[in-house]
Amino acid sequence: MPRSKNLFVDFDIDMQREDAYSGPFVFSLTPMGKPTLLELSQQYFDAADTLVESIKTQRIEDYKVAYPTLYLYRHSFELILKFITDSNENTHNLNTLTDNFIAYVSKHHNQTVPNWIKESLKELAKTDPTSTAFRYAEDKYNGKKQPPSSVDDVYVYVVNFQSRMNDLYKALYRVATYFAKTSTEQLIKEMAREVK
Template identity: 25%
Template structure:
């Protein structure tokens, strides 16, 4: 089980450094000035180490000898020697992909996202947008780095998946299907009954092409043989997907009685 809390017991710390529990306790006492308060709690309370405590222990462990120069280690800690690459890699190795919400998390944390699982219905359009935007970013990267061939499958996967989610969010039925043609039929009925509108050809062509080349939502994801030889202009696809996204959001906003903004 991943350690999402990133809190470690004496036994866990000892295991990481291949040493005895008593030595971990000794380090916690000797280097208490560099550790969190929970590393040296009141009597009767188990010790608990943070990931930064383990960073300190990693530095201590590296320089620990039979006759260790304690003051030299403290000097190293005072000069942030425990933030060298070797210790960054150690921390990265014991940190799971996901961790619990960190203390001090705010809008300045731009290197990640707070993920709370599948959102409610009203946010599904934003989920679709996230896949569409990922496709846009990949298109830009592919062009900037001359890597359209290398990135074409991830680009198409994100756009196809965005199309599927847009359709399902608009229909309001999360059927266990990846059949875009089936979903589009229900979408056409909604356009007719709610807005007295018909589907533009460019829109239906997106669905038809994605369905022909990836009917089950697995070809762009895992690879497979294309039904025919075609040229894929990723810039053109980005343009059409932008139109599609605006169309779905216009429908959503009208349902909610919101004003459309171009």
Template identity: 25%
Template sequence: MSDDQYNIFTEPPDELGEYEFHFGTFAVGAGGMNEFEVARAFGEAADRLLATAAERRESWEAAYPILFCYRHALELYLKALMPNERHGHRLGDLAKSLKPHIESRYPADQVSWLLDRIAEFDRLDPKSTVFRYPDGAHSSYKAGAAPDPETWVDFSRLQRSAHKMFQGFERIRLHLLDSDLHR
């Protein structure tokens, strides 16, 4: 049978586990990943896209997928830290919800740095549509609120900042496992 005759999404193959590596995965709905694992996966995907773009010296083509993956990882981390709260896509609202839980537990300069980075993403992509759709910017900003169309993104700085934020979220998660956020 040719590959065209098979479904993409199927039952697991009978020979699964018989080989050292089987290129595939269990799909959506299997419940195999928790919120933090999905956030990490989007961060890792952004890193891999960034590495490929750097290797090819072509960052423009991968810019939206890279930015979307980092932004989505950020959103997922924020949501995972507050599982009992209602969530939308707005990073500013998510950061506002997180702030009272972290501002008395961590040094003010670290909290400020984290909230400032989240605010940067929120200003650039407030509704999580700018990097998903070609016209996402038109639906994301209030009249006159769009950022400068020549906003530059230094991918190396973006990656370092994303890693620092994500490591911070992992530390917060460990500190909050038994706290008021998870009761």
């Protein structure tokens, strides 16, 4: 494995590998390989799930990765909502993005987003509305003109949280990937059935 004095380097033929699990291990950040918001969302989600699996297999203590795990999950939802609504809006406000998603589904597909999806997104937004609470352990914007506020005194059952996040992400991922392929009405009905 070559060592470099630089953190970021140009492509080298020695970086080639047989598959995704053989070495050398290389992050490829290229314009051609730039992920879509959906793909990027999946990467953040997978990273969060990987941290939770590390907790469950006792490779790391839960308190050591609490905020990064919560942030990665939250950011994955921010990105997938922006992807679904094709939003160029420069906001990290999860309430705004959720409202945009609900309006988009209603306007463009004449459907209602199931309550469990709305409630789950709004619950995440309540704890970290502006995408700073999980990054900095306080809501730095807190209404933009207010002083920062800390995260409320809450606790998270990690395994339950992971399960809920997986249910929510699967539903939104299906929306993201099937709007163009499947009848929206059929899709929304399927999403509602899956949770019952």
